[in-house]
Amino acid sequence: MNKTLSSENHSIPLNDGNKIPLIGLGTYGDPRTTPKGTAYESVKLAIDVGYRHFDGALVYFNEHEVGRAIREKIADGTVKREDIFYCGKLWSTFHPPELVRPALEKTLKTLGLDYVDLYIIEFPAAFKPGDDFYPKDENGKYIYHDTDLCATWEALEACKDAGLTKSLGLSNFNRRQIELILKKPGLKHRPVSNQIECHPYFTQPKLLNYCRENDIVVVGYSPLGTSRDASWVNLKCPPLLEDEVLVSIGKKYNKNSAQVALRFNVQRGVVVIPKSFSPKRIKENFQIFDFSLTDEEMRAIEGLNKNIRFVELLMWSDHPEYPFHDEY
Template sequence: MNLTAANHRIPLNDGNSIPVIGLGTYADPRKTPKGTCAESVKIAIDAGYRHFDGAFVYYNEHEVGQAIWEKIAEGKVKRDEIFYCGKLWNTCHPPELVRPTLEKTLKILQLDYVDLYIIELPMAFKPGDAIYPRDENGKYIYHETNLCATWEALEACKDAGLAKSIGVSNFNRRQLEMILNKPGLKHKPVSNQVECHPYFTQPKLLEFCRQHDIIIVGYSPLGTSRDETWVNVSSPPLLKDPVLNVIGEKYNKTAAQVALRFSIQRGVVVIPKSFHPQRIKENFQASYRFISAPLILLTPA
């Protein structure tokens, strides 16, 4: 796969295409100053990014949309060059809620369509105004979900032109098969967004998706979030891995660039999140060819 910044898109099974590297936009709204996401999106567009991964529950889609439109107004980019992925949240799985939820996202973004709309998780919470509904004991309130019915509602959104492509996230093989084997299936998922990086390579899921022409989009491609509420932060961070750093030194690249390139060469789309201008630019350079084959990660010089 010899990709460049000017030509770094790969085909999807519905005839559309997706840029192989994008900017993740998740950030804790309690810790992130207002405007940070918008500024980062503008920096990313100037650096060459055309793919942006967001979600309603990130609470910053308005900033992403604002930044995109500012760059369109500057003449830096056209709308059809931008690839935006939005997500259907857990409280919105009932089929009658899918289109209104997407329309709300479009209104926030000030866009007529999203390029990719995905089911964020294969589980559901109780529908309602609470994003994370809990009972009196503080436990999440789950809701029975019919993934096939939710998928049919996404198909209708695609047919209506509100989403160019549709996919899923955090689905395992069994859940993907449920959709793929659904009677009357009109549109296959084009993608499955899952955690994927050199410490968690997802070989079996990647092979299954390849067999069904489904692209893996890897979130946390630079390693699992260091959020102590999610993971044991005493475990070593991926970017301090000695093999990645030895390879980076050999090719005059950062450990992050090596990790991203490893995934790209496996056919995985990567969406590293960063609000740091220099890292945003460095990460995008991983779309250039600088390592001959993924196996070099196993045999550093």
């Protein structure tokens, strides 16, 4: 990984000829507790700070705010559309091929943009199509749908051909599921990325290596650990940012543990999308281009790996395409 990254120039190539900035702003916030306008203000500030990559999704219920912030920053001349990299996601209730394009068109309409830069399958397991993103039966059990990932992928390829997205990718796919796409007869567009949980306590060496061999960029979500929401997060793991190794390396560079954790991934070619709605942290998280870690420090951080997944999504573990039963 080249160490000459800068806050102005930190994009790396994708296998389809496009590029992706190594740091983006994650925009997920619990729609029930996040005040209206928070995502809008955060994205505007982030663009002023220098962020050019934004990671969002229809199911975050705030794409209208994210899109409005981007459009206003284009209108006031701060950025051009081609400076911005937006990643949107196909949710699990839209896997049937005939629903793929309408889902992407809904995201574009909500954002107020003509195209997204990257559109990814958010989770490999399909749910029952319909208006409810989290369909359940009368006993409170999730209602699943037969998944045909290859058919979904073909519908995505048509979206790229139509110019609705520049690139196509995956999220939460394990090796077997990625291979399914890569070996699909008549594959037209290869996935450029796989968005997975990735941080010093969960470094993903095997999946990372497999993706590298196949020229797929890894985008690391929860790069600082994650929220402590017990309904979907494994709380057995101690908070990552209190780790003594990260704290002590940070002291040497006058950085905090979060900046060290982000730099670690960026330096090994993993894109990071830390979510923050705090102006102070949005600024701090971007300040990772004025120092670099030594090989020894990189190895020390790699050694922190506990193989512990924060985001287990156990409520869907009985789905045939639940991705985390496999080793990687």
